[in-house]
Amino acid sequence: MKISKIFLYYIMTTAICVAMTSACSEATSPTSLRGYNHMKDLSIHIFSVNGVSGPNIRPESGGGETCCVTLPKAWRPGLKANVSWEYDQKENASHPLPANKTMEIEIPHYRSAGSLQVHFYNGHKVRMIVSPCSPEHPFYPLSAAELAPWQPFTTKEDMRETARHGGGTVDC
Template identity: 35%
Template structure:
Protein backbone atom coordinates (compact mmCIF):
# COMPACT_ATOMS: atom_id res chain seq x y z
CA UNK A 1 0.00 0.00 0.00
CA UNK A 2 1.44 3.39 -0.91
CA UNK A 3 2.40 5.98 1.68
CA UNK A 4 -0.44 8.27 0.53
CA UNK A 5 -3.03 5.53 1.00
CA UNK A 6 -1.69 4.58 4.44
CA UNK A 7 -1.63 8.26 5.38
CA UNK A 8 -5.25 8.69 4.25
CA UNK A 9 -6.33 5.65 6.32
CA UNK A 10 -4.51 7.01 9.38
CA UNK A 11 -6.17 10.42 8.96
CA UNK A 12 -9.56 8.74 8.62
CA UNK A 13 -9.05 6.70 11.79
CA UNK A 14 -7.85 9.80 13.60
CA UNK A 15 -10.90 11.78 12.51
CA UNK A 16 -13.20 9.00 13.73
CA UNK A 17 -11.43 9.07 17.09
CA UNK A 18 -11.90 12.84 17.24
CA UNK A 19 -15.62 12.42 16.59
CA UNK A 20 -15.88 9.91 19.43
CA UNK A 21 -13.90 12.11 21.79
CA UNK A 22 -15.95 15.19 20.85
CA UNK A 23 -19.05 13.32 21.95
CA UNK A 24 -17.54 12.90 25.42
CA UNK A 25 -16.66 16.55 25.97
CA UNK A 26 -18.76 18.96 27.93
CA UNK A 27 -20.43 21.82 26.13
CA UNK A 28 -20.92 22.51 22.48
CA UNK A 29 -18.32 21.21 20.05
CA UNK A 30 -16.60 23.73 17.79
CA UNK A 31 -17.04 21.31 14.86
CA UNK A 32 -19.74 19.46 12.96
CA UNK A 33 -19.21 16.05 11.40
CA UNK A 34 -20.84 14.90 8.18
CA UNK A 35 -20.39 12.15 5.63
CA UNK A 36 -17.79 12.73 2.93
CA UNK A 37 -19.11 11.82 -0.51
CA UNK A 38 -17.69 12.16 -4.01
CA UNK A 39 -19.15 12.36 -7.50
CA UNK A 40 -16.88 11.72 -10.47
CA UNK A 41 -18.07 13.45 -13.66
CA UNK A 42 -15.02 12.26 -15.66
CA UNK A 43 -13.89 9.12 -17.47
CA UNK A 44 -10.84 8.75 -15.20
CA UNK A 45 -11.01 6.78 -11.95
CA UNK A 46 -10.49 8.62 -8.69
CA UNK A 47 -8.17 6.31 -6.75
CA UNK A 48 -8.65 8.32 -3.56
CA UNK A 49 -9.46 11.84 -2.44
CA UNK A 50 -9.29 13.87 0.74
CA UNK A 51 -10.69 17.14 2.04
CA UNK A 52 -8.57 18.94 4.64
CA UNK A 53 -6.90 15.58 5.28
CA UNK A 54 -10.14 13.63 5.82
CA UNK A 55 -10.09 10.69 3.41
CA UNK A 56 -12.77 9.77 0.94
CA UNK A 57 -13.43 6.61 -1.02
CA UNK A 58 -12.31 5.71 -4.51
CA UNK A 59 -14.78 6.58 -7.26
CA UNK A 60 -15.29 4.81 -10.56
CA UNK A 61 -15.50 6.79 -13.82
CA UNK A 62 -18.83 8.66 -14.04
CA UNK A 63 -19.72 7.29 -10.62
CA UNK A 64 -20.29 7.91 -6.95
CA UNK A 65 -18.26 7.10 -3.88
CA UNK A 66 -18.36 7.95 -0.27
CA UNK A 67 -20.47 7.73 2.78
CA UNK A 68 -17.15 7.85 4.59
CA UNK A 69 -17.26 9.27 8.07
CA UNK A 70 -16.42 12.02 8.61
CA UNK A 71 -15.59 15.44 7.34
CA UNK A 72 -15.15 17.87 10.21
CA UNK A 73 -16.18 21.47 9.55
CA UNK A 74 -16.54 24.48 11.83
CA UNK A 75 -19.89 24.44 13.65
CA UNK A 76 -20.68 27.90 12.32
CA UNK A 77 -20.06 28.80 8.69
CA UNK A 78 -18.55 32.17 7.93
CA UNK A 79 -17.40 33.80 4.67
CA UNK A 80 -13.87 33.04 3.54
CA UNK A 81 -13.64 29.45 4.80
CA UNK A 82 -11.60 27.28 2.42
CA UNK A 83 -11.12 23.55 1.85
CA UNK A 84 -8.06 21.79 0.48
CA UNK A 85 -9.05 18.96 -1.85
CA UNK A 86 -6.42 16.41 -2.90
CA UNK A 87 -6.98 13.46 -5.21
CA UNK A 88 -5.27 10.89 -7.41
CA UNK A 89 -6.62 9.81 -10.77
CA UNK A 90 -6.06 6.79 -12.96
CA UNK A 91 -6.48 8.24 -16.47
CA UNK A 92 -6.81 4.75 -17.98
CA UNK A 93 -8.96 2.74 -15.54
CA UNK A 94 -9.95 0.19 -18.19
CA UNK A 95 -6.40 -0.85 -19.08
CA UNK A 96 -6.06 -4.56 -19.82
CA UNK A 97 -3.27 -6.08 -17.75
CA UNK A 98 -1.86 -9.62 -17.79
CA UNK A 99 -3.17 -12.18 -15.30
CA UNK A 100 -2.98 -11.03 -11.69
CA UNK A 101 0.03 -12.40 -9.79
CA UNK A 102 2.24 -13.09 -12.77
CA UNK A 103 5.61 -11.40 -13.32
CA UNK A 104 4.13 -9.86 -16.47
CA UNK A 105 1.32 -8.38 -14.38
CA UNK A 106 3.72 -6.74 -11.92
CA UNK A 107 5.72 -5.14 -14.73
CA UNK A 108 2.60 -3.99 -16.60
CA UNK A 109 1.03 -2.64 -13.42
CA UNK A 110 4.17 -0.64 -12.59
CA UNK A 111 3.97 1.01 -16.03
CA UNK A 112 0.22 1.60 -15.59
CA UNK A 113 0.65 3.08 -12.08
CA UNK A 114 3.35 5.47 -13.33
CA UNK A 115 0.56 7.29 -15.24
CA UNK A 116 -1.44 8.09 -12.07
CA UNK A 117 -1.76 11.82 -11.49
CA UNK A 118 -1.98 13.66 -8.19
CA UNK A 119 -3.94 16.91 -7.96
CA UNK A 120 -4.70 19.49 -5.32
CA UNK A 121 -6.85 22.61 -5.19
CA UNK A 122 -8.32 25.07 -2.72
CA UNK A 123 -12.08 25.71 -2.93
CA UNK A 124 -14.54 27.87 -1.03
CA UNK A 125 -16.61 26.14 1.62
CA UNK A 126 -20.27 26.70 0.64
CA UNK A 127 -22.64 28.07 3.31
CA UNK A 128 -24.50 25.69 5.62
CA UNK A 129 -26.81 26.12 8.59
CA UNK A 130 -26.30 24.75 12.10
CA UNK A 131 -26.26 21.15 10.92
CA UNK A 132 -24.29 19.34 8.25
CA UNK A 133 -25.76 16.48 6.22
CA UNK A 134 -22.70 15.77 4.11
CA UNK A 135 -19.81 17.30 2.26
CA UNK A 136 -20.11 16.31 -1.40
CA UNK A 137 -17.08 16.77 -3.68
CA UNK A 138 -17.61 16.83 -7.45
CA UNK A 139 -14.67 16.06 -9.75
CA UNK A 140 -15.13 17.76 -13.12
CA UNK A 141 -13.13 17.76 -16.37
CA UNK A 142 -9.88 19.74 -16.47
CA UNK A 143 -9.24 18.87 -12.80
CA UNK A 144 -11.89 21.27 -11.58
CA UNK A 145 -13.71 20.65 -8.30
CA UNK A 146 -17.02 21.85 -6.89
CA UNK A 147 -18.21 21.24 -3.34
CA UNK A 148 -21.70 21.13 -1.86
CA UNK A 149 -22.93 21.10 1.75
CA UNK A 150 -26.57 20.72 0.72
CA UNK A 151 -28.70 17.97 2.22
CA UNK A 152 -29.93 17.36 -1.34
CA UNK A 153 -27.49 14.89 -2.82
CA UNK A 154 -26.62 14.67 -6.48
CA UNK A 155 -28.45 13.92 -8.81
CA UNK A 156 -31.51 15.29 -7.01
CA UNK A 157 -33.11 18.17 -8.93
CA UNK A 158 -32.67 20.17 -5.71
CA UNK A 159 -28.90 19.61 -5.61
CA UNK A 160 -27.00 22.85 -6.17
CA UNK A 161 -24.59 21.12 -8.59
CA UNK A 162 -26.21 20.59 -11.98
CA UNK A 163 -23.39 19.34 -14.24
CA UNK A 164 -24.19 16.05 -16.01
CA UNK A 165 -22.55 12.89 -14.65
CA UNK A 166 -20.92 11.90 -17.93
CA UNK A 167 -18.94 14.94 -18.98
CA UNK A 168 -16.37 14.87 -21.79
CA UNK A 169 -12.85 16.15 -21.28
CA UNK A 170 -12.19 18.99 -23.75
CA UNK A 171 -9.24 18.70 -26.13
CA UNK A 172 -7.65 21.71 -24.41
CA UNK A 173 -8.49 22.78 -20.89
CA UNK A 174 -8.89 26.49 -20.20
CA UNK A 175 -6.25 28.03 -17.97
Protein backbone atom coordinates (compact mmCIF):
# COMPACT_ATOMS: atom_id res chain seq x y z
CA MET A 1 0.00 0.00 0.00
CA LYS A 2 2.84 2.38 0.84
CA ILE A 3 4.50 1.79 -2.52
CA SER A 4 1.34 2.58 -4.49
CA LYS A 5 0.89 5.93 -2.66
CA ILE A 6 4.49 6.89 -3.45
CA PHE A 7 4.00 5.78 -7.05
CA LEU A 8 0.75 7.77 -7.31
CA TYR A 9 2.48 10.83 -5.82
CA TYR A 10 5.32 10.46 -8.37
CA ILE A 11 2.87 10.17 -11.29
CA MET A 12 0.85 13.22 -10.14
CA THR A 13 3.98 15.33 -9.61
CA THR A 14 5.31 14.39 -13.05
CA ALA A 15 1.96 15.18 -14.70
CA ILE A 16 1.81 18.60 -13.02
CA CYS A 17 5.39 19.41 -14.08
CA VAL A 18 4.68 18.38 -17.68
CA ALA A 19 1.49 20.45 -17.77
CA MET A 20 3.26 23.51 -16.36
CA THR A 21 6.14 23.17 -18.83
CA SER A 22 3.76 22.79 -21.77
CA ALA A 23 1.74 25.81 -20.70
CA CYS A 24 4.85 27.98 -20.53
CA SER A 25 6.48 26.84 -23.75
CA GLU A 26 6.24 29.14 -26.74
CA ALA A 27 4.71 27.87 -30.00
CA THR A 28 7.27 28.30 -32.77
CA SER A 29 7.39 28.03 -36.53
CA PRO A 30 10.30 27.36 -38.91
CA THR A 31 10.65 30.11 -41.51
CA SER A 32 12.98 30.90 -44.39
CA LEU A 33 15.79 33.43 -44.05
CA ARG A 34 16.29 36.06 -46.77
CA GLY A 35 18.82 38.84 -47.13
CA TYR A 36 18.79 42.19 -48.96
CA ASN A 37 21.85 44.39 -49.45
CA HIS A 38 21.03 48.08 -49.95
CA MET A 39 24.70 49.13 -50.22
CA LYS A 40 26.30 50.08 -53.56
CA ASP A 41 29.94 49.20 -52.83
CA LEU A 42 29.98 46.39 -50.27
CA SER A 43 28.83 42.79 -50.48
CA ILE A 44 27.62 40.74 -47.56
CA HIS A 45 30.00 37.78 -47.80
CA ILE A 46 28.09 35.78 -45.19
CA PHE A 47 25.49 36.47 -42.51
CA SER A 48 23.63 34.51 -39.89
CA VAL A 49 20.66 34.98 -37.60
CA ASN A 50 20.82 33.11 -34.30
CA GLY A 51 23.47 30.86 -35.86
CA VAL A 52 21.50 30.03 -39.04
CA SER A 53 23.44 31.06 -42.16
CA GLY A 54 21.83 33.23 -44.80
CA PRO A 55 22.80 33.65 -48.46
CA ASN A 56 25.70 35.75 -49.76
CA ILE A 57 24.45 39.09 -51.09
CA ARG A 58 26.06 41.23 -53.77
CA PRO A 59 25.67 45.04 -53.73
CA GLU A 60 22.09 46.23 -54.29
CA SER A 61 20.76 42.70 -54.60
CA GLY A 62 19.14 40.01 -52.53
CA GLY A 63 16.19 37.75 -52.20
CA GLY A 64 17.94 34.39 -52.03
CA GLU A 65 16.80 32.31 -49.11
CA THR A 66 17.94 29.54 -46.84
CA CYS A 67 16.11 27.38 -44.36
CA CYS A 68 15.25 27.64 -41.52
CA VAL A 69 15.10 30.10 -38.64
CA THR A 70 12.70 29.37 -35.81
CA LEU A 71 10.39 32.21 -34.78
CA PRO A 72 7.55 32.39 -32.28
CA LYS A 73 4.21 32.01 -34.08
CA ALA A 74 2.98 35.04 -32.16
CA TRP A 75 5.11 38.17 -31.92
CA ARG A 76 5.83 39.47 -28.43
CA PRO A 77 7.39 42.72 -27.19
CA GLY A 78 11.15 42.57 -26.76
CA LEU A 79 11.64 39.87 -29.40
CA LYS A 80 15.25 40.07 -30.64
CA ALA A 81 17.71 38.08 -32.72
CA ASN A 82 21.50 38.01 -32.98
CA VAL A 83 22.75 38.93 -36.45
CA SER A 84 26.38 38.41 -37.50
CA TRP A 85 27.82 39.36 -40.87
CA GLU A 86 31.01 39.78 -42.84
CA TYR A 87 31.57 42.36 -45.56
CA ASP A 88 33.37 41.81 -48.86
CA GLN A 89 34.40 44.14 -51.68
CA LYS A 90 36.31 44.23 -54.95
CA GLU A 91 40.07 43.75 -54.64
CA ASN A 92 40.81 47.21 -56.06
CA ALA A 93 38.43 49.05 -53.71
CA SER A 94 39.63 52.45 -52.54
CA HIS A 95 38.46 52.09 -48.93
CA PRO A 96 39.33 49.50 -46.27
CA LEU A 97 37.02 46.58 -45.66
CA PRO A 98 34.85 47.11 -42.54
CA ALA A 99 35.29 44.69 -39.64
CA ASN A 100 32.92 41.77 -39.10
CA LYS A 101 29.86 42.73 -37.06
CA THR A 102 27.50 41.12 -34.58
CA MET A 103 24.42 42.93 -33.27
CA GLU A 104 21.30 42.13 -31.33
CA ILE A 105 18.42 43.45 -33.43
CA GLU A 106 14.82 43.94 -32.37
CA ILE A 107 12.29 42.14 -34.53
CA PRO A 108 9.32 44.44 -35.23
CA HIS A 109 5.71 43.39 -34.81
CA TYR A 110 4.39 40.75 -37.22
CA ARG A 111 0.94 39.17 -37.55
CA SER A 112 2.11 35.77 -38.75
CA ALA A 113 5.49 34.12 -39.15
CA GLY A 114 6.45 34.76 -42.79
CA SER A 115 10.04 34.87 -44.05
CA LEU A 116 12.60 36.55 -41.80
CA GLN A 117 14.04 39.21 -44.11
CA VAL A 118 17.28 40.96 -43.12
CA HIS A 119 18.11 44.32 -44.74
CA PHE A 120 21.70 45.61 -44.68
CA TYR A 121 22.44 49.34 -45.07
CA ASN A 122 25.47 51.62 -45.01
CA GLY A 123 26.85 52.49 -41.59
CA HIS A 124 26.31 48.97 -40.18
CA LYS A 125 22.55 49.52 -40.02
CA VAL A 126 20.41 46.38 -40.12
CA ARG A 127 16.62 45.99 -40.16
CA MET A 128 14.66 42.77 -39.84
CA ILE A 129 11.17 42.25 -41.20
CA VAL A 130 8.98 39.17 -40.80
CA SER A 131 6.60 39.09 -43.74
CA PRO A 132 5.10 36.73 -46.32
CA CYS A 133 5.64 39.49 -48.92
CA SER A 134 8.72 40.53 -50.87
CA PRO A 135 10.14 44.09 -50.83
CA GLU A 136 8.46 44.74 -54.20
CA HIS A 137 5.00 44.33 -52.65
CA PRO A 138 3.26 47.71 -52.21
CA PHE A 139 2.35 46.92 -48.58
CA TYR A 140 5.83 45.77 -47.55
CA PRO A 141 6.50 47.48 -44.19
CA LEU A 142 9.42 49.76 -45.16
CA SER A 143 9.43 53.37 -46.34
CA ALA A 144 10.48 54.18 -49.93
CA ALA A 145 13.87 55.43 -48.65
CA GLU A 146 14.47 52.22 -46.65
CA LEU A 147 13.34 50.11 -49.59
CA ALA A 148 15.66 51.55 -52.28
CA PRO A 149 16.83 50.24 -54.71
CA TRP A 150 13.66 48.10 -54.71
CA GLN A 151 10.32 49.61 -55.72
CA PRO A 152 6.76 48.33 -55.45
CA PHE A 153 5.60 46.44 -58.55
CA THR A 154 2.16 48.07 -58.40
CA THR A 155 0.22 50.66 -56.41
CA LYS A 156 -1.52 50.02 -53.10
CA GLU A 157 -4.87 50.82 -54.73
CA ASP A 158 -4.31 48.25 -57.50
CA MET A 159 -3.21 45.67 -54.94
CA ARG A 160 -6.36 46.27 -52.85
CA GLU A 161 -8.46 45.74 -55.99
CA THR A 162 -6.56 42.55 -56.85
CA ALA A 163 -7.00 41.28 -53.28
CA ARG A 164 -10.75 41.99 -53.42
CA HIS A 165 -10.92 39.59 -56.36
CA GLY A 166 -8.91 36.91 -54.52
CA GLY A 167 -5.64 37.49 -56.37
CA GLY A 168 -3.29 38.75 -53.71
CA THR A 169 -2.88 40.04 -50.19
CA VAL A 170 -2.61 43.38 -48.46
CA ASP A 171 -1.48 41.68 -45.24
CA CYS A 172 2.29 42.11 -45.25
